[in-house]
Amino acid sequence: MSTNREQWSSKFGFIMSSAGAAIGLGAIWKFPYVAGTSGGGAFLLMFIAFTILIGLPMLISEFIIGRGAQKEAVSAYYKLAPNSWWTITGKLGVIGCFLLLSFYAVVGGWVLIYTVMAVGGQIITPDAAYPELFGSVTSTPGLTLIGLAAFLLINIIVITFGIQNGIEKASKYMMPLLFVFFIVLVIRALTLDGAMEGVKFFLNPDFSKVTGESALYALGQSFFALAVGFSCMVTYSSYLDKKVSIPASAGSVVVMNIFISILAGLAIFPVVFAFGFEPAEGPGLLFMVLPAVFSQIPMGEFFLAIFLLLFLFATLTSSFSMLEIIVSAFIENGKHTRKKISWLSGIVVFAAGIPAALSFSLLGDFTIFGKNVFDATDFLVSNILLPLGSLLIALFISYKMSKQLVKDEFTISNTLSPAMYTTWSFLMKWVVPITIIVVFMSTLGFI
Numbered sequence: 369m370s371t372n373r374e375q376w377s378s379k380f381g382f383i384m385s386s387a388g389a390a391i392g393l394g395a396i397w398k399f400p401y402v403a404g405t406s407g408g409g410a411f412l413l414m415f416i417a418f419t420i421l422i423g424l425p426m427l428i429s430e431f432i433i434g435r436g437a438q439k440e441a442v443s444a445y446y447k448l449a450p451n452s453w454w455t456i457t458g459k460l461g462v463i464g465c466f467l468l469l470s471f472y473a474v475v476g477g478w479v480l481i482y483t484v485m486a487v488g489g490q491i492i493t494p495d496a497a498y499p500e501l502f503g504s505v506t507s508t509p510g511l512t513l514i515g516l517a518a519f520l521l522i523n524i525i526v527i528t529f530g531i532q533n534g535i536e537k538a539s540k541y542m543m544p545l546l547f548v549f550f551i552v553l554v555i556r557a558l559t560l561d562g563a564m565e566g567v568k569f570f571l572n573p574d575f576s577k578v579t580g581e582s583a584l585y586a587l588g589q590s591f592f593a594l595a596v597g598f599s600c601m602v603t604y605s606s607y608l609d610k611k612v613s614i615p616a617s618a619g620s621v622v623v624m625n626i627f628i629s630i631l632a633g634l635a636i637f638p639v640v641f642a643f644g645f646e647p648a649e650g651p652g653l654l655f656m657v658l659p660a661v662f663s664q665i666p667m668g669e670f671f672l673a674i675f676l677l678l679f680l681f682a683t684l685t686s687s688f689s690m691l692e693i694i695v696s697a698f699i700e701n702g703k704h705t706r707k708k709i710s711w712l713s714g715i716v717v718f719a720a721g722i723p724a725a726l727s728f729s730l731l732g733d734f735t736i737f738g739k740n741v742f743d744a745t746d747f748l749v750s751n752i753l754l755p756l757g758s759l760l761i762a763l764f765i766s767y768k769m770s771k772q773l774v775k776d777e778f779t780i781s782n783t784l785s786p787a788m789y790t791t792w793s794f795l796m797k798w799v800v801p802i803t804i805i806v807v808f809m810s811t812l813g814f815i
Contacts (some may be wrong), residue, residue, distance in 0.1 A: 376536055379612045383620045384539035385685070386604055390621055391543070392686030394593035395629045396679060397475060397654050400636040404647035406585050407577030408569040412633065414578070414586035415593075419626055422803055423590040425795045426758055427618040429765045430596055432777040434605030435614065436769070440696035441599035444606065449768050457760040461599035462697050464753045468598065469690040470721040471745045473523075476683045477515025477725070481505055482655060483680050486673040492663045498656040499645075506652070506728040516725045517718060522684060523691045524714035528707045539685060546678045550628065553635045553658075553675065556665050563638030569647055570637040583807050588750040593625055597754035599761070600689045603696055613781040615788060635661070691717070759804045766797040 376382035403411045437444035442458035449455065482505070485491050491501065505511060557563060591597040605614075639657045640647050662672035691713060698709045723731055727742035736744040765774060778789050 375607050375609050379609075379617060381536040381540060382604075382608055382612065383617055384543050385536045386601065386617070386621045387624050388539045388543055388682065388685030389600060389604060389689035390593060390595045390625050390686070391546075391628050392682045392684075394589070394595070394686070395625055396632050396682065397479075398592060399589060399629045400632050401653040402585055402589055403570065403633060404637070404640070404653060406582040407574050408637070408647065409571050409573035410575050410578050411582060411586055412570065412630075413573050414583055415589055415629070416626060418587050418590040418803075419594065419622060421795060422587065422758075422800050423594045423596060424618060424622045425792055425800055426591070426596040426761065427594050427601060427621060428615055428778070428792060429761055429796060430599060430601035431605040431608070431614045431618055432774055433599070433761070433765060433769070434602035435608045435610070436773050436777045437602075438606050440603045440606060440700055441693050442697040443700045444599070444602050445764070448770070448773075449764070452768070454760075454764050454768055457757065457764055458599055458602075458697070460753070460757050460760065461597075461602070462694055464598040464749060464757055465600060465690040465693050466717060466720070467745060467753070468749045469687060469694075469717050471724040471742055471749070472687055472690065473516055473519050473717065473721050474512065474725045474742065476519040476680075476687055477512060477517075478505060478655065479676065479680050479683050480519050481511060481515045483673070483676040486669070486676050489669055491659050492669045492672060496659065496663070498659050499652070501659075502652045502655045503728075505655075507732075509726055509729045512725045512729065513722065516721050519684075519687070520714045520718050520721075523687050524710050526684075526688060527691050527695055527714075528710040538681070542678060542681045546682055547624075547628065547631075549671070549675045549678055550631045550635060552671070553661060554631055557635050557638040557642075557661055560638055560642040560664065562642040566637035566639065566641035566647075567634065569641065570633045580807065584751050584755075587804065587807050588754055591754040591758055592750050593629060594622065595686065595689060597757040597761070598690075598693065599757070600693050603693050604689060611781050614777060615792070616781075755804050755808055759801055762796050762800045762804070766793070766801075 376385065399415070403415070433444055433448065434441075437447045439447050441461045442455070445455045445458040482491065491498075558567070595601060608614075608617075636653060636657050637647060639645070639661050640653070643657070643660050645653070645657060658675070659672060662668035662675070665671055691710070694713045694717075695706060695709045698704055698713070699706050723734075723741040724745055725742075726732075727734075727740040731741060734741065739747060775789065778792065
């Protein structure tokens with residue numbers, strides 16, 4: 369990269385772009401179905417607690433590392449801790465994003481396919497059977513591979529030409545529109561007969577269903593939904609102006625993320641119960657429920673197409689950050705062009721994503737520890753690599769990075785009380801690493 373690094377043009381643009389990176393499949397697709405399989409309201413409370421106590425401090429940490437180093441993820445750790453093993457943290461982020469994108473792009477392909485079908489009026493029909501439609505899409509090998517390839521092609525093209533200006537400008541308009549359409553969806557969902565049963569399931573916690581595994585899922589979801597743990601936000605914040613308050617920016621992203629996650633639950637679960645779906649329906653929950661909701665709204669086909677277009681944008685902005693961390697790691701030294709590495713990276717991710725794309729068709733009987741390739745990759749990334757990456761980042765910023773640099777980055781343009789830095793520092797030094805270790809050991813059966 370050039371030494372004259374790009375910068376976000378405004379704080380609002382940075383927040384919207386960071387929210388775009390964070391608010392994607394994690395909040396809209398994954399949160400409802402993971403909550404449905406992990407106790408509803410109890411999972412929601414754990415998710416909010418983990419997001420505030422773990423996710424927010426982690427997001428602030430990645431922002432500090434990125435802006436403090438003014439480098440992308442891998443080079444940032446080399447600059448801040450030269451000749452040390454801590455540089456593995458950035459490398460783990462690149463590997464993690466590669467694996468994450470390999471199955472994330474599969475779902476992105478589903479979204480793209482559904483968007484094209486919605487625009488063509490092929491989803492909402494008088495005799496539509498939405499679960500069967502979703503099953504047909506995911507079990508057709510050629511279609512899922514085309515979706516995977518097309519989704520990654522969009523990523524490659526955007527990353528090739530650079531993403532800061534385009535993503536920032538688009539995010540300023542598209543992300544607020546996504547919120548507006550979600551609110552419309554929630555209002556319609558809450559007016560359905562039987563909707564309150566879904567609201568009760570989502571908001572009333574049943575702590576009898578809280579297990580070490582569900583706690584780990586909630587912890588992993590807080591990382592997944594905020595795009596922390598793999599240093600994606602290190603790369604994004606390396607373009608952040610020094611005048612912008614890091615805690616305020618991170619807080620805005622977290623609030624928007626929690627808000628959209630709650631909206632997703634309020635949009636999905638009332639319809640789940642009203643239409644007789646199972647709350648533990650799994651990854652296809654959103655694809656089966658959304659069409660059912662919009663079919664009950666005047667001009668539903670039009671609104672479904674618009675919403676899916678916005679959902680596709682949110683999905684893409686998240687995937688851009690994943691591909692960007694991979695590409696930027698290989699072009700930092702100036703030996704390779706962005707165009708070349710973008711294409712090579714996209715092709716390799718496509719090849720790695722093929723098994724996940726075929727997990728519901730040709731490779732449906734192939735399992736790894738009882739899970740198909742798609743679910744196994746999801747579990748590895750969300751519940752092992754993300755917490756591990758987050759633990760390394762927490763230890764790095766608390767015990768290795770220059771204390772003065774950390775404090776300077778935290779307090780620049782910060783109107784919060786001095787106690788906020790002390791609180792954040794305490795959380796990162798003790799609460800975050802201990803929580804990650806305890807929950808992880810509980811899940812593995814050690815405690």
